[in-house]
Amino acid sequence: MHWYPRYVPVDEQRARTVSEMLELRARGMRVQPVELRGRTIARSFWGRQWCEHLESFSEYAARLAHGRAYVRNGSVCHLAIETGGIDAMVVGSALYRVMIRIRQLDKGAWAAMRAACAGRVGAVRELLEGRLPEPVAEVFTQRDTGLFPQPSEIVPDCECPDRTSMCKHAAAVLSGVGSRLDDRPELLFLLRGVDATELIATTGPAPANGTAKAESPTDAIPELILNGHLDLDDATAPTAAGELEPAPRKVKKTLTYRPPGPVALPSRAPVGADDGTTGFRPTGELVARLREQCGCSVAEFAELIQVTTTTVRRWEITSGPLNLHARPWEALLALHTEIEKHAG
Numbered sequence: 001m002h003w004y005p006r007y008v009p010v011d012e013q014r015a016r017t018v019s020e021m022l023e024l025r026a027r028g029m030r031v032q033p034v035e036l037r038g039r040t041i042a043r044s045f046w047g048r049q050w051c052e053h054l055e056s057f058s059e060y061a062a063r064l065a066h067g068r069a070y071v072r073n074g075s076v077c078h079l080a081i082e083t084g085g086i087d088a089m090v091v092g093s094a095l096y097r098v099m100i101r102i103r104q105l106d107k108g109a110w111a112a113m114r115a116a117c118a119g120r121v122g123a124v125r126e127l128l129e130g131r132l133p134e135p136v137a138e139v140f141t142q143r144d145t146g147l148f149p150q151p152s153e154i155v156p157d158c159e160c161p162d163r164t165s166m167c168k169h170a171a172a173v174l175s176g177v178g179s180r181l182d183d184r185p186e187l188l189f190l191l192r193g194v195d196a197t198e199l200i201a202t203t204g205p206a207p208a209n210g211t212a213k214a215e216s217p218t219d220a221i222p223e224l225i226l227n228g229h230l231d232l233d234d235a236t237a238p239t240a241a242g243e244l245e246p247a248p249r250k251v252k253k254t255l256t257y258r259p260p261g262p263v264a265l266p267s268r269a270p271v272g273a274d275d276g277t278t279g280f281r282p283t284g285e286l287v288a289r290l291r292e293q294c295g296c297s298v299a300e301f302a303e304l305i306q307v308t309t310t311t312v313r314r315w316e317i318t319s320g321p322l323n324l325h326a327r328p329w330e331a332l333l334a335l336h337t338e339i340e341k342h343a344g
Contacts, residue, residue: 017091021077024089034076034176041071042178045130046185049141051178053148060151060166060174067171076176081187086177090169096159098173103153104193113139113147114198121199124306128185128196147192186308197307197328282332284318290332291316293339305331 017033024031042048054060070076070090078089086100116139121127130137140147156170181188189196291301291312302309307328315322324332 017074017077020089020091020095024078029078031078032080033074034071034079034179035074036072036179039072041068041175042182044182044185045132045137046128046188047178047181049130050148050181050188051175053141053143053146054174056143057151060171063164063166063168063171064175066168067173067175070168070172071175071179076172079173079176079180081177081180081191083190083193086173086191088173088176090158090172092160092169094160096169098156098158098169100157100170100173101155102149102191105147109145110194110198112145117199124196124200124308125303127199128308130185147188147194149192186310189308190310195311195325197311198325200306200327280333280336281321282315282324282329282336283321284316286336287312287322287332288316290335290339294335305335307331 021031021033042051055064070092075091076088077091077095078087080087084102084104086098086102088098088100090096090098117136120133120136126132132140144150154174156166156173158167158169160167160169162168177191186196291298294301294304296304298312299309302312305328311328
């Protein structure tokens with residue numbers, strides 16, 4: 001006689017999930033549940049591509065079907081993404097912790113992507129929203145050499161008694177990642193251990209006459225905070241061509257710039273910088289100070305200097321000088337200079 005777990009109705013499963021989430025929060029854990037809007041698991045470009053990529057592998061097909069049911073039932077009560085891995089909790093016949101290690105993207109593969117995208121990605125916002133030229137989208141979504149992991153790069157570990165390589169709880173977590181990418185697509189780049197801003201900083205061929213200097217998106221930053229305030233309701237975002245385009249969303253908060261005093265310049269210039277940089281070398285502490293003086297949240301500050309929120313968070317917890325690419329370095333320098341101008 002075979003024993004099977006008792007069938008748990010959907011309503012009972014959801015009630016159990018809510019109970020487990022409340023208990024986790026009571027223990028002081030910051031719970032990040034996967035909550036769907038309707039029955040569709042992923043709606044955005046990156047979320048759909050994640051799910052479609054995993055479903056293209058026959059060894060995952062059956063398990064992912066079970067996993068999607070768990071996600072739709074609200075059983076993934078916690079899902080956190082970090083570099084190289086996913087930490088999650090799924091409610092089944094018990095509360096199971098699921099940890100999935102994802103191998104970071106090979107540096108050579110990332111370099112090839114950067115080269116293929118040179119000059120074709122206009123802004124971080126366009127990248128994260130999936131508004132990409134078709135050739136660029138194909139580079140990222142190519143099944144064997146793209147940004148998404150291969151089965152051999154995915155190592156799940158679940159506390160449940162199922163000893164298969166991919167249990168239904170791990171499958172639920174992988175499906176839940178697609179939903180999470182709808183709201184925070186930058187987490188895909190964090191998961192694979194790459195910096196999305198490097199794609200923006202990679203420039204295309206030089207102008208034919210060899211003399212014209214393209215206007216940097218950061219050239220517009222001082223104008224946005226000129227006269228002591230930045231009204232994000234009317235904000236515009238610089239594109240790679242140096243033009244300004246309307247921001248796609250409204251932020252109700254009006255930021256007022258009232259710096260408490262001048263910002264001290266770092267003592268050394270970045271490696272390879274010319275003499276005109278005034279020795280500017282950003283640190284995580286300086287980034288946090290600039291953000292505070294602007295009165296910005298992490299998301300607002302990231303939008304102001306055209307990087308991802310994940311990048312700003314990483315900068316602020318880094319000790320010592322930051323190793324930056326040209327574009328974010330120039331953006332921070334422009335902002336720092338403007339704050340000093342007002343402070344003086």
